[in-house]
Amino acid sequence: MITEIVTFKLPDGTTREEVISNYEKTAPTWRENPDLIRKNYLFDADKGIAGGVYLWKEKAHAEKWHGAEFRKKVKEIYGAEPESQFFETPIVVDNLAGEIAKD
Numbered sequence: 001m002i003t004e005i006v007t008f009k010l011p012d013g014t015t016r017e018e019v020i021s022n023y024e025k026t027a028p029t030w031r032e033n034p035d036l037i038r039k040n041y042l043f044d045a046d047k048g049i050a051g052g053v054y055l056w057k058e059k060a061h062a063e064k065w066h067g068a069e070f071r072k073k074v075k076e077i078y079g080a081e082p083e084s085q086f087f088e089t090p091i092v093v094d095n096l097a098g099e100i101a102k103d
Contacts, residue, residue: 002055003056003086011079020043033065037056
């Protein structure tokens with residue numbers, strides 16, 4: 001498994017409500033993505049940063065779904081290029097599901 005952390009700067013004055021509204025519009029699409037295991041949406045009002053933490057089956061899936069089209073869309077909505085970091089994720093503890101997943 002691969003964890004991808006995507007962050008981007010928000011335009012000055014962007015409210016939490018505006019960010020959540022955009023997140024709610026995209027959540028159903030990510031829910032239907034067959035390559036995505038989990039997504040957590042991020043927001044830091046003090047730093048003016050938003051983004052997401054994605055758990056993918058493999059890095060190729062992250063690269064597939066976060067290519068040029070995704071980057072363009074983020075820039076159109078938020079005015080900034082997203083930045084991605086990738087981490088190998090050998091074990092995931094999920095207390096809600098009561099599971100420990102191993103890669």
